[in-house]
Amino acid sequence: MSLASVLDHIDTNLDAALNRLTDLLKIQSISTDPAHKDDCEAAADWLVADLAGIGFQAKKRPTPGHPMVVATSEGAGPHVLFYGHYDVQPVDPLELWDRPPFEPRIEETPTGPVIRARGASDDKGQLMTFVEACRAWKAVHGTLPGPITIFFEGEEESGSPSLVPFMEENAPELTADIALICDTGLFADRVPAIVTQLRGLVGEEITITGPDKDLHSGMFGGIAINPARVLARILADLHDDTGRITLPGFYDGVPPLPDDLRAQWEGLNFDHSAFLGGVGLSAPAGEAGKMPVEMIWSEPTCEINGMWSGYTGAGFKTVLPSKASAKVSFRLVGQQDPDRIRAAFHDFVTARLPEDCTVEFAPHGASPASQMSTDHPAFEQARAALSDEWPDAAAFVGCGGSIPIAGYFKTLLGMDSMLIGFAKDDDQIHSPNEKYDVESFHKGIRSWARILDRLNG
Ligand SMILES: [Zn+2]
Numbered sequence: 001m002s003l004a005s006v007l008d009h010i011d012t013n014l015d016a017a018l019n020r021l022t023d024l025l026k027i028q029s030i031s032t033d034p035a036h037k038d039d040c041e042a043a044a045d046w047l048v049a050d051l052a053g054i055g056f057q058a059k060k061r062p063t064p065g066h067p068m069v070v071a072t073s074e075g076a077g078p079h080v081l082f083y084g085h086y087d088v089q090p091v092d093p094l095e096l097w098d099r100p101p102f103e104p105r106i107e108e109t110p111t112g113p114v115i116r117a118r119g120a121s122d123d124k125g126q127l128m129t130f131v132e133a134c135r136a137w138k139a140v141h142g143t144l145p146g147p148i149t150i151f152f153e154g155e156e157e158s159g160s161p162s163l164v165p166f167m168e169e170n171a172p173e174l175t176a177d178i179a180l181i182c183d184t185g186l187f188a189d190r191v192p193a194i195v196t197q198l199r200g201l202v203g204e205e206i207t208i209t210g211p212d213k214d215l216h217s218g219m220f221g222g223i224a225i226n227p228a229r230v231l232a233r234i235l236a237d238l239h240d241d242t243g244r245i246t247l248p249g250f251y252d253g254v255p256p257l258p259d260d261l262r263a264q265w266e267g268l269n270f271d272h273s274a275f276l277g278g279v280g281l282s283a284p285a286g287e288a289g290k291m292p293v294e295m296i297w298s299e300p301t302c303e304i305n306g307m308w309s310g311y312t313g314a315g316f317k318t319v320l321p322s323k324a325s326a327k328v329s330f331r332l333v334g335q336q337d338p339d340r341i342r343a344a345f346h347d348f349v350t351a352r353l354p355e356d357c358t359v360e361f362a363p364h365g366a367s368p369a370s371q372m373s374t375d376h377p378a379f380e381q382a383r384a385a386l387s388d389e390w391p392d393a394a395a396f397v398g399c400g401g402s403i404p405i406a407g408y409f410k411t412l413l414g415m416d417s418m419l420i421g422f423a424k425d426d427d428q429i430h431s432p433n434e435k436y437d438v439e440s441f442h443k444g445i446r447s448w449a450r451i452l453d454r455l456n457g
Pocket of ligand 1: 183
């Protein structure tokens with residue numbers, strides 16, 4: 001009965017919630033631009049005042065960069081930490097906006113009303129879904145829904161330089177039973193999802209040197225080793241004919257896909273033709289026998305991100321190059337160890353070097369995959385709550401990219417994260433005319449109310 005009252009309260013007060021979001025969207029909190037330092041402070045102040053107004057102990061917390069906002073509430077039940085970011089991307093090219101980016105307005109579109117402004121979807125609209133759910137809960141119950149820590153960052157769009165030091169200095173205060181991160185999207189237009197696995201990344205640049213200077217391919221071609229040929233052969237050796245990666249030990253720590261997850265993923269009916277069709281492709285090119293969603297969520301990859309050697313300008317030059325280089329990256333899953341994979345890659349390249357060739361390596365980044373332990377009861381409770389709100393059942397999904405905050409929560413604070421977001425692919429985040437669907441905002445608020453209700457059992 002009380003959940004129904006909270007949901008009713010959300011429905012009848014949607015206009016007021018949209019007005020509050022409008023106020024927040026007017027603040028030009030572009031974190032990367034020093035000219036907007038005061039605006040970032042103002043956005044943090046606005047959030048502190050708003051959270052204090054509904055009963056949180058809320059404080060703006062200084063960092064060497066833009067401040068964090070930390071707010072807490074007390075109570076019984078599981079302790080959740082909610083993360084979002086109040087900073088936004090720059091707005092240029094300004095001339096491509098139909099209206100000024102910091103003058104939010106509700107617009108009717110063929111697919112329903114949207115609120116259009118920089119930050120509408122990424123991430124002010126999304127973080128306010130949780131705040132509004134707490135506000136409605138407080139209005140109906142008189143108390144906030146259990147022990148909650150709200151953690152808002154103001155540097156997410158500029159590389160989060162203060163995040164790790166702040167988390168390390170304030171680890172006990174920021175540690176909860178589970179983290180909720182609202183900065184991702186729906187799986188499909190109206191299909192909710194909880195991201196429970198994110199791939200890690202290892203990058204490496206390699207340069208193979210043969211002759212000590214560029215040579216004339218007429219004078220030296222045939223007798224001199226060509227490092228471009230050596231590099232091409234090594235890179236080609238990294239995959240076998242079935243698309244499997246051939247580095248020894250590469251698949252150590254790659255877990256099999258559990259049956260229940262396989263069933264959920266099959267149920268999503270992922271349309272790989274549409275996904276690939278959007279970039280002029282048609283055929284999945286991963287390992288033979290894997291589902292297309294496995295290829296992007298739960299299988300590791302090896303990709304060549306760049307390769308260069310010899311003469312690449314206009315016209316033609318019959319050069320036999322001295323050097324050949326490539327950038328190679330690996331997306332990691334499960335328990336794959338970034339350091340061991342880097343070492344295996346070095347060995348793989350070195351073992352294939354012919355006489356007279358040398359190699360230099362330059363490392364780029366190393367982060368392991370994040371795999372959440374979905375046996376924490378909060379995961380199934382949240383999935384059930386989302387399935388109650390949306391027309392289709394929610395699923396645990398993967399994310400091919402890397403979202404560093406989820407990794408930090410795990411490695412620095414020992415917390416699993418649920419990434420639950422309501423953005424849509426056409427929200428134009430980071431681009432002109434960013435928008436957030438009013439339906440995403442409304443159902444997002446209702447979703448959090450349902451999740452908080454389930455968590456508080
Ligand atoms: Zn974001």
